[in-house]
Amino acid sequence: MSITRFGSKELERALNKWSDKIEKEVKRIIHETALLIQSEARALAPVDSGYLRHSITIDLSGDGLTALISVGSEYGIYIEYGTGIYAVKGNGRKDGWVYYNEKYGEFVFTHGMKAQPFWFPAIEVGKTYYEKEMKKLGR
Numbered sequence: 001m002s003i004t005r006f007g008s009k010e011l012e013r014a015l016n017k018w019s020d021k022i023e024k025e026v027k028r029i030i031h032e033t034a035l036l037i038q039s040e041a042r043a044l045a046p047v048d049s050g051y052l053r054h055s056i057t058i059d060l061s062g063d064g065l066t067a068l069i070s071v072g073s074e075y076g077i078y079i080e081y082g083t084g085i086y087a088v089k090g091n092g093r094k095d096g097w098v099y100y101n102e103k104y105g106e107f108v109f110t111h112g113m114k115a116q117p118f119w120f121p122a123i124e125v126g127k128t129y130y131e132k133e134m135k136k137l138g139r
Helices: 009-015 020-044 076-081 119-137
Strands: 003-006 056-061 066-071 097-101 106-110
Touching (some): 020 056, 020 066, 020 119, 076 119
Antiparallel strands (some): 003 066, 056 066
């Protein structure tokens, strides 16, 4: 699906010149931003089995100066952008198709499904929070 990274090697080098207090605050902001993105994405993700929500994970690295938030579900991209005639920007199939739905135990005809954005709205919430908190450090 997608991976979002907050922080960078450049930030890590610049922090070496700053006090431990600033570094601690930056790490807090990065961690809180990652948790916020994960929480928002999980809250917005539609639930069938719960796999999509549980596949949204955080990996902190760079001694806490980098956070990777990822969606491990192989179908997350289809939820985010939609499929078939409903796909965002019209990039889906134009004709219908049949698939076997294991949940219902029968074949189903579909033209696709509408997008249910959960990832990029969560990224926007995180970005706003990150920028606001980092500006506070500059005061």
